[in-house]
Amino acid sequence: MPTTVQIVATGTLIFLIIGGAGVAVLALALLGTELLQFGHVDLDGPVSLETVAGFAGAFGFGAAIVNELLGGGTPGRIAAAAAGGVLAAVPTGWLASRLSRAARNMRTDATPTRDDLVGALGLVVTPVPLNGYGEVRVRVAGQPVKLNARADHPIPVGAQVFVVQALSETSVHVETY
Structure with a gap:
């Protein structure tokens, strides 16, 4: 028991x-x-x-x-x-x-696309050569993003740039600002 x-x-x-x-x-x-x-x-x-x-x-x-x-x-x-x-x-x-x-049911922001890259301001972190790719850091939706970058003329490290075209999700065409 x-x-x-x-x-x-x-x-x-x-x-x-x-x-x-x-x-x-x-x-x-x-x-x-x-x-x-x-x-x-x-x-x-x-x-x-x-x-x-x-x-x-x-x-x-x-x-x-x-x-x-x-x-x-x-x-x-x-x-x-x-x-x-x-x-x-x-x-x-x-x-x-x-x-x-x-x-x-929490609302969230839309996921950024390559169209959101156009017009973004950034900074060159790897020199952009005349016929090749360098790297730029831009802010998209408040977040820093490092992208491959092409330009019509060489751009040195530290130069301020803006994105004129999104070539792909990870590469852009830039001009100096």
């Missing part, structure tokens, strides 16, 4: 395993692993995986804490521990749902 201490330890262990599994699934879901994705990629169903995982994690850990505090050696105390887990899990699941939805 198991003792009360063994029942409490077993109940707590089961709740901790539920909580750990919930946290592991939540971490994978938030990292974008598309765990358990069925059907269409954008189809989450009525409840997102992040919500379920957050709920399960909070339920498991909350119930384990309450189970230890109550000394859950009886079915009634284990049920009370589970109820305490639900009290912790509902707001956590709601918060996980709101945060994951906010992250998914």
Whole structure:
């Protein structure tokens, strides 16, 4: 016959395993692993995986804490521990749902294209020879980008230039500024 201490330890262990599994699934879901994705990629169903995982994690850990505090050696105390887990899990699941939805729907800037290079101001970092390529550093969308550069005449290191044509995604035609 198991003792009360063994029942409490077993109940707590089961709740901790539920909580750990919930946290592991939540971490994978938030990292974008598309765990358990069925059907269409954008189809989450009525409840997102992040919500379920957050709920399960909070339920498991909350119930384990309450189970230890109550000394859950009886079915009634284990049920009370589970109820305490639900009290912790509902707001956590709601918060996980709101945060994951906010992250998914976050607005981002458009990805810069080669057309965004035209008109950019820059600085020569490797001399641009007459019939070859040098290197320039320009700012595109606020980020410094180093590009191969051609010009109609030689341009020395340190000269300020502007881009008149984007020859490719990584090379431009420049003139002195």
